[in-house]
Amino acid sequence: MSTRSVYFIETTSSKQRHLLCRVVEFFYEARRKTQVVVDSSTGARNLDQLLWTFSEESFVPHRILTAGADQELVEPVVITVGSFPLDGFDHLVCDSSVELDFMKRYRLAVHFVFKDDVDRKQESRLLWLACGEKNVGRFHIPHDVVDREWPDFFKLT
DSSP: OOOSEEEEEEEOHHHHHHHHHHHHHHHHHTTOOEEEEESSHHHHHHHHHHHHHSOSSOOOOEEEEOTTSOOOOOOSEEEEESOOOOTTOOEEEESSOOOHHHHTTSSEEEEEEETTOHHHHHHHHHHHHHHHHTTOOEEEEOHHHHHHSTTTTOOOO
16 A cells, blocks of 8 residues: 655644644544554653543544554554554554655655754655655645644545
């Protein structure tokens, strides 16, 4: 399976985790099996807690999975520490740096562009260029569009 698109969503460091939860919730409600990649066990636990508490109106069934663990998954959302593929998952949300070759396994990937972090912003620019070079669809979602047009900017099929 190849990526149809990578969404580059602008945000700030302080708002990224809440926005990530909104994205995951949207995919869950659209019945998309979603993998969220984090860079550490601490990050996974923090995100796990946030998915339980970020909204009083909803619940997103999820679990944390580490490499080598039993991958018999019934949860529609899985948080992984690091990048390893999961069978049957077609949406990817990146809470940490993820290589484009890994993203290309998914129909849709979300990458957050940090407006207030120079190093992460440069990483996003390089990923944007790599998508263009490898003919991977890419969409830029400016910070001011996120709330105004949420979630209409996603093209789900």
